[in-house]
Amino acid sequence: MNDLVLPQQFQARIRKTQRKLGFSPRSRRSVRIEEASGMRVSISSDLPHAADHCASIFEKNYLLWRDRDRYAAWGQYKRQHYTVAVGGGNTLKAQYQAMVDKLHSRVDWIHHVRFFFLEDSSGEGKWESPQDGLINSFLTPLVRKLIIHRGMRPLARTLELGDQADPHEILEELIRRVVNPMDMSEVRSALRRKNNREAMRLAKEEAARYELDIQHKLGGSMSFHHITSGIGKDGALGALTPYLPALSETDPGVIAIKRDKGAIRVALNRGVFTNAERVSLIVSGTHKLRALGRLEMEETANFEQTVMETPLRLLRATRDIGERVQVFADEQSLHFEETLFQFKEKGQTLQNKAETREGQEKQGTHILLMHGFMGLFSFASFLIRLPSAWTVSALHRGSYAKTLPEAEIFPYYARVLRKCILKLWNQGHPVPIAGHSIAGIIIDHLLLSVLDDYDAPIKPYAQLKEQDKKLVDAMRASGIISLATWAPSDAPHTAANIRNVLSHYFKKEELDYTGFDRVYREPGRELELVPEANISDADSLGRLGRFLDTPIAEPIVNSFNGVLRQLLNNKTVQQRMLNINSPYVLRLVGSRLLKTASFYGLFKEVNAALHNPVEYQRRHLKALDMMVEYDIPTLCIIHEDDFLVSARRHSEEHQHLVALRLEKEGVERERDLAVTTRMVTLRRSKDELPLDPLNPHLLVMSTSNEGVTMARQVTAAMTRFVNENLEKAIARRRIKALPSVRKWRAKYPLPKARRGKSQ
Numbered sequence: 001m002n003d004l005v006l007p008q009q010f011q012a013r014i015r016k017t018q019r020k021l022g023f024s025p026r027s028r029r030s031v032r033i034e035e036a037s038g039m040r041v042s043i044s045s046d047l048p049h050a051a052d053h054c055a056s057i058f059e060k061n062y063l064l065w066r067d068r069d070r071y072a073a074w075g076q077y078k079r080q081h082y083t084v085a086v087g088g089g090n091t092l093k094a095q096y097q098a099m100v101d102k103l104h105s106r107v108d109w110i111h112h113v114r115f116f117f118l119e120d121s122s123g124e125g126k127w128e129s130p131q132d133g134l135i136n137s138f139l140t141p142l143v144r145k146l147i148i149h150r151g152m153r154p155l156a157r158t159l160e161l162g163d164q165a166d167p168h169e170i171l172e173e174l175i176r177r178v179v180n181p182m183d184m185s186e187v188r189s190a191l192r193r194k195n196n197r198e199a200m201r202l203a204k205e206e207a208a209r210y211e212l213d214i215q216h217k218l219g220g221s222m223s224f225h226h227i228t229s230g231i232g233k234d235g236a237l238g239a240l241t242p243y244l245p246a247l248s249e250t251d252p253g254v255i256a257i258k259r260d261k262g263a264i265r266v267a268l269n270r271g272v273f274t275n276a277e278r279v280s281l282i283v284s285g286t287h288k289l290r291a292l293g294r295l296e297m298e299e300t301a302n303f304e305q306t307v308m309e310t311p312l313r314l315l316r317a318t319r320d321i322g323e324r325v326q327v328f329a330d331e332q333s334l335h336f337e338e339t340l341f342q343f344k345e346k347g348q349t350l351q352n353k354a355e356t357r358e359g360q361e362k363q364g365t366h367i368l369l370m371h372g373f374m375g376l377f378s379f380a381s382f383l384i385r386l387p388s389a390w391t392v393s394a395l396h397r398g399s400y401a402k403t404l405p406e407a408e409i410f411p412y413y414a415r416v417l418r419k420c421i422l423k424l425w426n427q428g429h430p431v432p433i434a435g436h437s438i439a440g441i442i443i444d445h446l447l448l449s450v451l452d453d454y455d456a457p458i459k460p461y462a463q464l465k466e467q468d469k470k471l472v473d474a475m476r477a478s479g480i481i482s483l484a485t486w487a488p489s490d491a492p493h494t495a496a497n498i499r500n501v502l503s504h505y506f507k508k509e510e511l512d513y514t515g516f517d518r519v520y521r522e523p524g525r526e527l528e529l530v531p532e533a534n535i536s537d538a539d540s541l542g543r544l545g546r547f548l549d550t551p552i553a554e555p556i557v558n559s560f561n562g563v564l565r566q567l568l569n570n571k572t573v574q575q576r577m578l579n580i581n582s583p584y585v586l587r588l589v590g591s592r593l594l595k596t597a598s599f600y601g602l603f604k605e606v607n608a609a610l611h612n613p614v615e616y617q618r619r620h621l622k623a624l625d626m627m628v629e630y631d632i633p634t635l636c637i638i639h640e641d642d643f644l645v646s647a648r649r650h651s652e653e654h655q656h657l658v659a660l661r662l663e664k665e666g667v668e669r670e671r672d673l674a675v676t677t678r679m680v681t682l683r684r685s686k687d688e689l690p691l692d693p694l695n696p697h698l699l700v701m702s703t704s705n706e707g708v709t710m711a712r713q714v715t716a717a718m719t720r721f722v723n724e725n726l727e728k729a730i731a732r733r734r735i736k737a738l739p740s741v742r743k744w745r746a747k748y749p750l751p752k753a754r755r756g757k758s759q
Contacts, residue, residue, distance in 0.1 A: 123263035235310030372437025389740035414445035440485025479633030
C-alpha cells in the first residue's frame with residue numbers, strides 16, 4: 001500500500017484538517033526534541049532540521065557570551081572573541097548552510113567570532129580539510145549574504161578596505177581576520193619528495209606552533225567557547241580514531257598522527273575536547289547508531305578501554321563534561337542494520353527480518369526483542385542503550401501471519417521466535433528474550449511449543465525431544481524478560497480504568513489506574529480469577545473478525561495508512577506533534593513508520609489476541625507453571641500505573657512463581673533462589689497521576705524526561721538479570737566464559753556474604 005493513490009475526497013479532507021490546525025504545507029520549522037540525560041540528544045526529521053537546531057544553539061551560546069560571560073573570561077582574546085574549533089566532513093556543511101541562512105546578521109562574525117581547526121592532513125586522498133570546508137561552505141556564502149544584506153561598500157569599510165574593494169578582496173580579508181589556520185604546506189612538500197621522516201618532523205613543529213598559538217590566546221587549558229564536529233561510524237571524533245595511542249593523553253595539546261600510506265594529520269587532542277565550554281556533535285547518515293549507543297549507555301568495562309574502542313566516549317569522562325555536550329542527530333542516523341532469519345514451514349521458505357545493532361563480543365549475548373502493538377519502533381532506546389557487548393535484534397512480525405486464521409497467528413509468531421532462538425543457540429550465543437505488551441502471548445506459546453498439544457501434561461525435562469531440550473537450555477541460560485506483558489485478563493483491567501477516567505472527567509472522582517483490588521483469589525496451588533477480573537468466552541470482536549476475512553477488508557483498512565502518511569509527512573504537522581519533551585517519539589512519526597504501518601495487520605493482531613480469551617488465559621497460566629518446571633529465570637518489569645496491563649496481576653503471578661520456586665528448591669527467602677525469579681515495579685516521580693494513560697505502558701520508550709529515567713531503569717534491570725544468569729550458566733559449564741560478564745561482575749561485585757552461595 002506504499003504507492004496508494006488517495007481519492008480526491010481524502011486529499012481534500014487532509015488539506016481541510018491542515019487548515020483548521022493552522023498548518024502550512026510550505027512551512028519548514030525545526031523539529032526539536034531534547035533528552036536530559038547528562039548530555040543532551042536532539043533528534044530531527046532530517047539533516048537540514050538537525051543543522052537548523054544546531055545553528056540556533058550556536059546563536060544562543062554566542063549571545064550568552066556576548067551579553068554576559070565574556071566579561072569574566074580568562075584573557076583579553078577570549079573577552080574580545082567567541083572562539084570556535086571546527087572539524088571537517090560533509091555533515092558540517094549542512095550546519096554552515098543553516099548558519100549562513102539564519103545567523104548572517106544575528107552574529108557579529110567580523111569582530112567577534114574566531115575559527116580554529118580540529119585537524120588538518122597531508123597525503124590523504126579525497127581529503128577536504130576543515131579549513132577548506134569552512135571557507136568554501138561557510139565564509140564564501142556568508143560574504144555573498146552580507147553583501148546582499150549590508151551592501152558591498154559598507155561591508156568593505158567595516159573590514160577597513162577601500163570603497164573599490166571587490167567580493168574577492170572582502171572574502172580574503174574576512175578569512176585573514178577570522179581564521180587561525182594550520183599550515184601543512186611544508187609537510188605536503190616533504191611527502192611529495194617521499195621524505196616521510198622529514199614530513200613527520202615538520203608536522204610536529206606545526207603541531208607545537210599551533211599549540212603555542214592557541215595557548216597564547218586561550219590559556220594553558222586551550223578551552224574553546226565552542227567545538228563543532230561530526231562523528232565517524234566507529235565513534236571517531238575528528239582525528240581521534242579507535243586505539244590511537246594519543247587517546248591516553250588527557251592534557252590539552254596538539255598532536256601529529258601517522259595515518260595510512262604515509263599520510264600525516266595534525267590534530268587537537270582529547271584534552272581540548274574535554275576542556276571545551278560547549279561541544280556540538282552533528283550526526284547524520286546510516287550506521288551511526290552503534291557509536292551513538294556507546295555514547296549514551298553506561299558501560300561495565302573499564303572507562304579508558306571504552307574510550308580506546310569508541311573515542312566518542314571521552315566526552316563522558318565526567319558528568320560535568322557530559323553536560324557540556326549536545327548531539328544533533330537526524331532520524332536517518334537512528335536507522336539500524338537489518339538482519340534476516342530464514343526457515344522452512346510446510347515446504348515453504350519464510351523469512352523474518354530484524355532490526356539489529358551488532359555487539360562488540362563476537363560470540364557473545366544476542367538478545368531478541370519482541371514488540372507490542374506500537375511496533376518495533378518502540379525498542380529504539382533499547383537498541384541504543386543495552387550493553388555494547390550484546391547484539392540486539394528487534395524482530396519484525398512480517399506480513400505472512402496476516403494470511404492466517406486468528407487462532408494460528410500467535411502460535412506462528414512463537415514458531416518464528418523458536419527458530420531464531422535455536423539458530424543462535426546452536427551457533428554458541430546465549431539468547432535472552434524480552435517481550436513487551438502483546439508479545440506476552442508469544443512468550444506463552446513459545447513455552448507451550450515443547451508440548452505435544454496445548455492440553456498435554458507438562459513433561460519432565462528428561463522426556464522432552466532433543467530440539468525441545470535445546471530450547472529449554474537456551475531459556476535456562478539467559479532467562480525470559482516480561483516488559484509489561486499482556487494477558488487476556490488485562491482486558492477487564494483496561495475496561496475498569498476507562499470507567500475510572502470517565503468518572504474522573506464527568507464526576508470529578510480521583511484518577512486511578514490500578515484496576516481491581518485483586519486479580520486472582522487467595523494464592524494457592526492454582527491461580528483463579530476473581531469475578532471482577534473474569535473474562536467472558538463470548539467473542540466480542542466477532543464482527544471485526546468476519547470483516548477482516550473479507551477480500552475488501554485489507555484495501556479499505558489500509559487506505560487509512562495513506563491518509564495518515566500524507567498528514568504526518570507534513571513537517572509542520574510533525575513539529576506540532578513533537579513540540580513537547582519527547583526524545584525518541586519522532587521514531588513513531590518518522591518516514592519509516594509511515595511507510596510500513598499497517599492498520600490491517602494491527603486489527604488482525606488485536607482480533608487474534610482476543611478471539612478466544614478464556615482458552616488463552618488458561619494457556620497463560622500453564623506457561624507460568626512451565627517456567628517453574630523447567631527452571632527458567634524470569635524478570636518481570638512493569639509500571640505501577642500501567643493503564644493497559646495490570647501491575648497487580650503481574651505482582652500476584654510473581655508471588656505465585658516465587659512460592660512454587662521456594663517449595664521446589666527448599667529455601668525460605670526469594671534472594672536465596674538458585675533460579676532468579678524477580679519483579680521490578682517502576683513508580684512515577686510525582687505524587688500526581690499524569691493524565692496521559694499510555695506513557696506508563698510504553699516503558700520501553702523514552703517519551704518524556706521521566707520516560708528516559710524509566711528506560712534507563714529497565715535496561716539496567718535487564719543487564720543485571722541477564723549477566724547474573726549467564727554467570728551461573730558459565731559456572732555450571734552450560735555456556736562458554738564471556739569477557740563481558742567478567743567485566744560486569746568486576747564493576748558490580750557480590751557482597752562477601754553471598755559469594756559462596758552464588759557458585
